Amino acid sequence: MNGNLISSLDKNATSYEFNNLNPNVSYTVKVVSKYSGGYSSIGQTATAKTAIPLEDVTDLSADAKYDSIKLSWTRPDSDFFSHVKIYRKKLGQKSFWDQLFGATAVSAATTSDGYTPMFETNGTYWTDLTVTPDTTYSYKVTSVNIEGNESQGVTIETTTPSEPVPTMSGVATTQNQNGDYVVTWTSPTKGTVKVLINRQEYTVVDAATQQVIIPKKDMRLNFFGGYEAKLVPIGEFGTEGEAVQVPTVGETKIDFPFSFNDFIQTVINILVWAAPFILLSFVLVFWRPIVELIKKMLVNAKGGRVKQ
Template sequence: MSFDRDEALNKGGIETYSVTDGSTNTGIATGISDGINFHVYIPFENYVKPESITSLYFDWVYMNSQTTFRLVYENGDLSDSITVDRRININVTGMYSSDYAIKGVLVSPRINNNDRNELQVVNVFNDGSIYEPTIYSEVANVFGEPYYNRIYLEWENPDEEDFRKVRVYKGDELIEEVESPSNFRVINYLEPDTEYTFVLTSYYDPPGEESYGVSFDISTLPVPEVEVTEVEVLNYHSASISFASPSFNGYERTELYFNDILVSTKKNGSFILEGLEPGNEHNFVLKTATTDGHRSEGIQVSIAFPEAPEIEEITNLKANSDYNRVDLSWKIPQYNPNFEFVRIYRRNNVNDIDNSLTSFLFGSRVSANENEEYDPLFETNGSYFNDLSVEPESEYEYLLTTVNTEGEESEGVTIQATTDPEPLPTMSGVNLTTNENGDYVYTWSNPTTGEVVVYVSGSEYITVPASNGQVVIPEEDMVYTFLGNPNVTLQPISPSGLEGVVTSPGIGGVSLPFTTGDLLITSVGLIAIFGSFILLVLTFRFTPRLIAMVKKSVENKQRIRRSKS
C-alpha cells in the first residue's frame, strides 16, 4: 500500500494551511471575506472517523483572540470560541457514526491583506499518537461509451496483490460488482438523454477494505429519431409522410402524433393522413418507440392544405344487379365542407318504365345532361342506394350528381347495369298431412310471393296465393294413383307470371320433382336407348337353349318314325 500525503490531508492527515484575506491559499483551504469576518473552510468532507477515535484535536496559530472554530458534521454542529489556548479538544465519542463526513470552519474577524492566519489540524488517537489513514489504490483511466438506454464502462484495475474487485455505485446505490481481472461492465436500464454519476471503488481482501472511489460523469444518448424523407399533399384533405426508420438495436416502431394524440404506428414506410381540415396548416410529430418503452423527442412536420372545391363529384361508383334489383354504391366527398347530398337519376335503355311514385315525388323527366333524359329516383347523403323498381333482363343507366350547400349541382357520374333473367320459381318445404276430417293439407315454405296452382289428376283444381303457405283438398275431391297415393301436383307462378317447375308431393309428404307422366316418358325413353342392348344380351343368353330345343325336337320326330317302321 502507498501513502499519499495530499490524499491524507483531505481525509484527516497533518498539514498547515496558510490563508490570506479574499484569496485561495497554496494549500486546499479557502479564505472568504464577507466584509466583517474572515472564514476559512477546511475540507474534511471525505474524512471517515475510525471507530477507535474518541477525540479530535485541532491546533492553529491565531493572531486574534476573537477567532472562533466550528466543527460541522451531518447531524449537527459543535462550536467553541478560542481566546487563549491554541488547541481545542472536542470529544466525539458516540456523537456520530464512522460514516459521517465532517469539516472544520475557522471564523475570524477581518484581517489585513498582509496579515497571515496559519491553521494546523492534527488528528490523534486517545493516546495522543498521530493517526495516518491507509490510502488504497484506485482504478484508473475510466472510459465510458453511452447508448440511449445503457452505458459501457471500462477501466484499468489496480496492480496490488490484495485487490479483488471493483464496486460500481450509481449515486449511493451499489449496482454492480466486477470481479478481477474483468475490467468492464454494461450498465443497463437507464433513461435516455440523462446525466449519471458513477463511483468505482476498489475492494481489497485482506483486509476487507474499500477505497474511496473514482467518480465518473457521463450522459446517455437521446433515442434516435426517424428521418422524414418526403411529405406530399395528396389533395385538400389528405397527405402522406414517408420516413426512414433508424437502425439500432431496440427499435420497435415509429409513432405518429396529431395534437399530442397517437393516431398511427408503423415500422417503416409512410403514413397516409385522411380527413384533415382544408385550408389550414396542421402539425404532426413522428417519434421513435423502443422495445423497452422509451420514446424519442420527436420530429415535427408541418403540412399546409389547400381549400376544398366548391363542388365535387362522387367516386368509386359501382353497380351490382340481380333479376329484381340493382344495388349502387359510391364514395361521397365526406371531407368537403361544401358537400350536401347525392341526387340519383335513372334512364331505361330498353323498356321505358313509368314510375308513378318517383314522378309524384320528384316530378316528371328532367334533363341532367344536355341530350339525355333521366328519371329522378332518390336523394341521399349516404353512400348506397337499392333500386327495387327494375324489370328482369333490362338495361339501365344511372346518373349520380352532387349538390353543394349553395344548391349547385355537378355534372354527375354515370354507370350502366343489366338485370339478370328471372329464375324459374320452385317449390320447397312441401309437406302433406291430413286433418281431423280426413282432408288433405299441403303446406310449403317457399315461394312466399306469386301464386301456387294445384293440379288433381293432371287437371287444374285451384289457384291460391303463395303467401298462404298451404292448400286443403277435401277427401271427396281426392284422386289416387294406381299405387293408392294422392295424385296431386303443385306449380309455382312468380309475381311476373313466370311458370315454375311442377312438383309432385310423394308418399309421407316427400316432395318429388316429377309427375307420373314424367316418370312414364322417362321410362320409355330409357327403353328406347337401352332396348337393343337388352335384346342382344337376351340373344346370347337364350339362343343356345333354343338351338338345343330344336335339335331335341328333330331327334324325337326321327325316333317316332323309326319306331312306326
C-alpha cells in the same frame, strides 16, 4: 386584398386574377392608381365572395341482381357537400336475339334526357328494388352542395340477369278435422304456387302463405294410390319451375316420377313401337301351322282333299 398588397401592375393592365382563395369567403379588394411624383389615388374598393365548389361523387359502381340493383359511391371530400340525387333511365328489355348477340334495345319513349328522379340521400349507397329481370338501366348520380346547386353528375349502365327458376322443397301433406288435405312447403316464399289436379289448373296461391287446402272431395288418386295433384312454383316475374307431385299424408317428398295416366300412355307407346316385332316373331314361330290351316281352308272351300 383585405389590407394586404398583392401586386403592382403595369399601367396598361386592366385585370388581375386572384388564385388559391378559400371557398365561400368574402374578400375586399382595393385598386389604387400610382402617379409620378409618388402621388396615389384614393382608390376603388369592391367586395366579392368566392363560390362554393360543386364536386361529383367518385367510384360509382352497380351490383345487379334479377330483382334489385345496388349503387355505391364515394362522396366528395368537401365541407360544402349536402347530398346526392339519383336518377334512372330504362334503356330496354333484352329480347332473345339481344341476349344471344349482346344487343341493347332502346325504348322509343326515351326523351332527350330520359332520366326519372328516384331517390335522395347523403349516404354512400342505395338499392333499387323496382327493377325487372333481363333489363338494362342507366343511373345518374348528381351532387348537391349546401347552396342547393346540383352537379352534372356521373352515369353508369347495368343489366339485370334472368330470374332464377324457382323450386319446391319441404312439401308435406296433412289432413284437418274435416278430412281436407293441407299441403305445405318451406320454399318458395316469393311468387305464387299453381296447383294442378288431374293435369288441370285447380288454383293459384301466394307462395308466402306456404300452404294450400284441397277439399277431400276434389282430391284424386292415381294408379299407385298417390294423389293426382302437383305443385308448380312460379317466380315473381312469371318464371315457372318444375312441377312437384303432392305427397301422401305422412310423406315429405315425391316418390312417384309419373302418374297413372303417364303410366298408361307409356305402356301404349311401348306397344305401338313393339307391335311389328311381336307380329313378326309370331309368324316365325307358328308359320307351319298357319300354312296348313290356310291349305285346309282352301280345300274345304273346294270340297277336295289335302295331299299329305
